[in-house]
Amino acid sequence: MEKRESDSERNFSKKNILVIVILSFIIFILGIYLFSSLIDYLAVLEKKEVYTEIIVGDHYGFDINGTSILFGMIPPDGGSSYKEIILKNKYEEVVNVKIFIKGNISDFIIVSKNNFNLNINEEKKIGFTASIPKNTELGIYNGKIHIVIKRAIIKD
Numbered sequence: 001m002e003k004r005e006s007d008s009e010r011n012f013s014k015k016n017i018l019v020i021v022i023l024s025f026i027i028f029i030l031g032i033y034l035f036s037s038l039i040d041y042l043a044v045l046e047k048k049e050v051y052t053e054i055i056v057g058d059h060y061g062f063d064i065n066g067t068s069i070l071f072g073m074i075p076p077d078g079g080s081s082y083k084e085i086i087l088k089n090k091y092e093e094v095v096n097v098k099i100f101i102k103g104n105i106s107d108f109i110i111v112s113k114n115n116f117n118l119n120i121n122e123e124k125k126i127g128f129t130a131s132i133p134k135n136t137e138l139g140i141y142n143g144k145i146h147i148v149i150k151r152a153i154i155k156d
Contacts, residue, residue, distance in 0.1 A: 045091060046149040052105055053142040054081070054130050069128060069145060076136040084127045087147070089118035094152040099126070103143015108132060117152045 052069040055061070061073035071081040089095050099114045112127035128145070 048147040071130040080131040100146040105143035
């Protein structure tokens with residue numbers, strides 16, 4: 001009878017150790033994730049959001065605006081339009097720039113440079129090409145260009 005209790009105690013002890021090891025591993029992984037998220041959050045220096053729009057229509061047209069990137073009207077025959085902006089590093093450290101395009105316009109825009117470093121006082125022209133595939137439905141396509149400027153972790 002004592003042998004049975006001893007076997008069950010050993011099995012119970014092994015199960016406890018296994019549960020503790022698994023929970024410790026989960027807590028460790030969660031801690032690494034939260035720490036990396038915190039580091040990433042603290043590295044952000046600036047976020048910019050720019051409205052952007054394309055009108056797919058029956059002829060070419062253009063629009064000039066100092067606060068948005070408007071590609072104007074482009075026919076759905078494989079036409080395209082090009083806009084550019086200049087980014088300058090105004091910080092006293094090397095920064096990393098990432099550009100994201102969101103909204104129903106995102107399938108039509110190609111960014112010339114993305115995920116790059118800017119040295120102190122360096123400027124870079126960033127081109128945005130809007131290309132409309134043939135047979136695209138007429139209408140207004142819009143979204144936002146998100147520019148995220150972070151402290152550079154790896155410097156060029």
